[in-house]
Amino acid sequence: MSRIFNFSAGPCTLPLGVLEQARDEMVEYHGQGMSIIEMSHRGKTYDTIHHESMDLVRELLNLPDNYRVLLLGGGATLQFSMVPMNLLHGGKSCDFTFTGAWAKKALADTKKVGKVNLVFDGTDSSFTTLPDPASVKASSDAAYLHLISNETIGGVQWQEWPDIGSVPLVADMSSDFLSRHIPVDRFGLIYAGAQKNVGPAGMAVVIIRQDILDACSPDLTSYLSYPSHAKTDSMLNTPPVFTIYMMKLVLERLRDAGGLDAAEQLATKRSDLLYNVIESQGSFYRCPVDSACRSKTNVVFRLPTEDLEKQFVAEADAQGMSGLKGHRSVGGCRASIYNAMPVEGAETLARFMTAFAKQHS
Ligand SMILES: *Cc1c(COP(=O)(O)O)cnc(C)c1O
Numbered sequence: 001m002s003r004i005f006n007f008s009a010g011p012c013t014l015p016l017g018v019l020e021q022a023r024d025e026m027v028e029y030h031g032q033g034m035s036i037i038e039m040s041h042r043g044k045t046y047d048t049i050h051h052e053s054m055d056l057v058r059e060l061l062n063l064p065d066n067y068r069v070l071l072l073g074g075g076a077t078l079q080f081s082m083v084p085m086n087l088l089h090g091g092k093s094c095d096f097t098f099t100g101a102w103a104k105k106a107l108a109d110t111k112k113v114g115k116v117n118l119v120f121d122g123t124d125s126s127f128t129t130l131p132d133p134a135s136v137k138a139s140s141d142a143a144y145l146h147l148i149s150n151e152t153i154g155g156v157q158w159q160e161w162p163d164i165g166s167v168p169l170v171a172d173m174s175s176d177f178l179s180r181h182i183p184v185d186r187f188g189l190i191y192a193g194a195q196k197n198v199g200p201a202g203m204a205v206v207i208i209r210q211d212i213l214d215a216c217s218p219d220l221t222s223y224l225s226y227p228s229h230a231k232t233d234s235m236l237n238t239p240p241v242f243t244i245y246m247m248k249l250v251l252e253r254l255r256d257a258g259g260l261d262a263a264e265q266l267a268t269k270r271s272d273l274l275y276n277v278i279e280s281q282g283s284f285y286r287c288p289v290d291s292a293c294r295s296k297t298n299v300v301f302r303l304p305t306e307d308l309e310k311q312f313v314a315e316a317d318a319q320g321m322s323g324l325k326g327h328r329s330v331g332g333c334r335a336s337i338y339n340a341m342p343v344e345g346a347e348t349l350a351r352f353m354t355a356f357a358k359q360h361s
Pocket residue numbers: 010074075076077078102148150151152172173174175193194195201202203
């Protein structure tokens with residue numbers, strides 16, 4: 001077997017131990033005579049996994065009692081609809097920070113549902129920077145202020161959070177969920193697609209404060225309504241059982257490896273390795289992102305020419321480092337280094353980058 005270092009933005013690398021455990025448990029789950037994806041989701045075996053998965057999120061983030069954890073199909077993209085449908089009923093408006101490609105998508109869907117006020121627009125900087133959090137002010141009538149904690153394509157990441165008093169923050173944390181500590185009580189709602197730090201694709205983890213849950217629109221069809229998922233403990237319909245099972249395996253390992261303290265340290269270590277090479281090879285590499293908000297999970301960089309970028313990606317691939325091509329909308333290169341990326345992967349890439357620069361400078 002030869003596993004390569006996979007720097008893809010998502011789906012992305014998962015811990016090898018999790019894949020091996022899932023393999024070993026796949027055909028017959030713990031003496032049940034069948035696999036986890038074949039048994040009833042209403043049975044005791046699955047029910048235990050379901051609740052353990054949600055409890056692990058609670059434990060890792062040290063969630064206060066007035067927050068609920070929901071596991072919903074549809075990925076983060078469905079949350080672009082569900083958030084405004086649930087929170088903006090009755091003519092309410094929200095504030096938005098327009099920070100890049102994911103904010104653009106969330107914004108487009110939100111505008112179809114309710115009123116949106118832009119409190120930051122990064123268009124002029126080509127989305128290479130974020131506002132100073134202290135300068136972000138919420139509108140007095142905003143139901144919430146939406147932000148993307150880490151722009152997966154542009155590589156900008158909030159380091160500190162706006163302090164906007166009683167207006168709750170709503171955050172898409174898809175690409176840095178559980179990679180660092182966050183002050184949960186500043187957030188009214190957090191959502192994250194599963195396929196970056198949590199498991200396979202097709203699901204979102206949603207964390208919602210009880211008072212916001214209580215005030216959600218009463219007029220939505222069942223699947224679109226947070227309260228109907230909360231009432232049924234995310235068992236309104238058949239949940240994405242395989243993703244939830246994999247999430248349990250991933251989060252158990254994260255907890256046993258030291259939880260968010262360890263995740264945060266490793267994210268810093270991996271990203272420092274890459275940013276240090278970018279800064280230390282003269283002007284060969286260039287990170288377009290403002291140094292105050294460079295992402296620790298998606299490191300974006302350019303080489304002197306597009307031809308060299310192509311060659312870089314191809315040679316890295318040949319040496320067992322895949323997925324380094326930047327998103328098609330922005331070009332360049334991108335190394336996605338989520339929780340499951342071994343430090344050795346970042347070290348190997350850093351060595352390759354140094355050698356490539358020396359060879360082509
Ligand atoms: C990947 C990603 C999404 C989309 O997630 P899906 O599960 O594909 O819907 C949304 N927001 C951010 C920040 C992402 O990185």
